Amino acid sequence: MSLELRDLRVDIGGRPIVSGISLRVPDGQFAGLLGPNGSGKSTILKAIYRVHRPAAGQILLDGADLLRLRARQAARRIAVVAQESPVEFGFTVTELVMIGRTPHKGPFDRDGARDREIVADAIARVGCAALAGRSFHTLSGGEKQRVLIARALAQQADHLILDEPTNHLDIRYQTEILELVAGLGVTVLAAVHDLSLAGLFCDAVHLLGEGRLAAAGPPAEVITPKVIRAVYGADVLVIGHPETGAPQLLHRPASGARTERTVSEIPPLQA
């Protein structure tokens, strides 16, 4: 159960958006794809879930070429929670999660007892059992995101792709969602906008800058002031999380009073 990109290049409108992307997400790892807006995070993910066709390179699933699989077969291996929102026609949570069974069903197959079991289980795993009969559009942002993850779980794929799953969510839901994803035990590649959240939850991160991989490794090695300045052009401080030691970002005002004293009091990263 691993996902590997080899020298991937994706062009949009004849212009290379990302190139030379090589990375590997081993079995069960929660990998974060980081980078500034427009650095190509979504483009890479969309190449994996077949919205963009790579101009060069390979996408390998357990060593086999993913793009050679038919769309239905690929959907049984990789589930996606994309950024777009469903049309709000009033699907209930159960109906919406049942849509995750699509790649397993032929045109004339009905929903069987097994499908209903899988759907109920997926809803329970994201902690939404009490919402099963509710209309999707009545849910809060965090609940919606959970339900979309349940839909991906009902797909029974062993790889999960998430495109900025915490976008537009309140802080409580941001940690809730990432904690949920980290605990699922599947192989995850997620575009994450917030570097501190990535530092807290990801096993490994891959940092993109201008369409190329700028750095990769454990969060503590990638999320450093030097790397951030090089990729984002931002002057930041990185400290170790007081409880976990994970790298956390502190913003610095571009101008104004700074004293050596306040900086030196901050515990160093490798504490």
Place this chain on the structure above:
Amino acid sequence: MRESVTAVRPDRRLPPPVMLAGSAVLLLVVMAAAVGIGSVAVSPGAVWHVITSHLAGRQAATVNDEIIWQIRLPRVLLAAVVGAALTTAGTVVQVLVRNPLADPYLLGISSGASVGATAVLLFGAFASLGLWAVSAGSIIGALLAMATVFAVARQGGTLAPTQLILCGVVMAAFFEAITSFLIFRGNPQATQSVLFWLLGSFGLATWSQLPLPAASLLAVVGYLITQGRALNALAMGPEAAASLGVEVHRLRRDLYIATSLVAGVAVAVSGVIGFVGLVVPHIVRLLVGSDHRRVLPAGALAGAAFMTAADLLARTIVAPQEMPIGVITAFIGAPALVILIRRRPYLYGTPG
């Protein structure tokens, strides 16, 4: 902000067999009433007698026979078929362009058909086809409009929802301008019949008009029912649908062709009847939920019943004159939609 998750609204939707049987019974009752009611009332027994004798191959030259078999039955059946066709097309177009306020005419089908029909009615185009000239003109117009919108919207290789809406609206405005131009240049007497056609009517229904719309309806509904899951996935968004194993480009193209066909043929036999394809899908979704495997069959039955009832009103409400059916569907449909929008925020999405 949501305070608690304990207030679970129970699923009050009807189970599918009950819902389907209910819609079918409703449709039959409405059709039976529509065949019996009119300037001459015919008892259900007499209606039954006429129909069974015809089915058995016996024909009686009675007044009842003439009224039921030659006039009312083809009219009721055509109204039912067109109602089902417009509702089916509306349901699919709403998913295709990801907009609950879309209707089958959004893609330029009706305005293209209007150009064709107007050309026939005002200038006698296709005169050699006789009675079929208006139908032929509007089908050709609808197909041309559909092909134009499709070609323009496809720039860049994909049928993106926003592009499709924009192209549809722009091309519809363009075709409507052509219709207005033709009316302006045409002879004033013929303009009357154009106006009548533009508002829609089943007043000229004959048996010979039925096979084409009925066959296209059956074919398209049959195809769509096999695509119920794919439609549900598409409602999640094109990218989500792709990640669920749906071949989105092909599905969009096929849905576009299927809805254009079924709506174009309906417009050709009945004129432009508004609101049915917009409102009925939503009423059905409120009753049976959003799963297209239920919405499609229930919608076809409900649309048929709605159109049959509207046509019954159109020919009885100001008898012996006949109201254009588009007036009736708009009088019922517009308030119904306003109530729906106010009661169901999902039509406009949730606020905030």
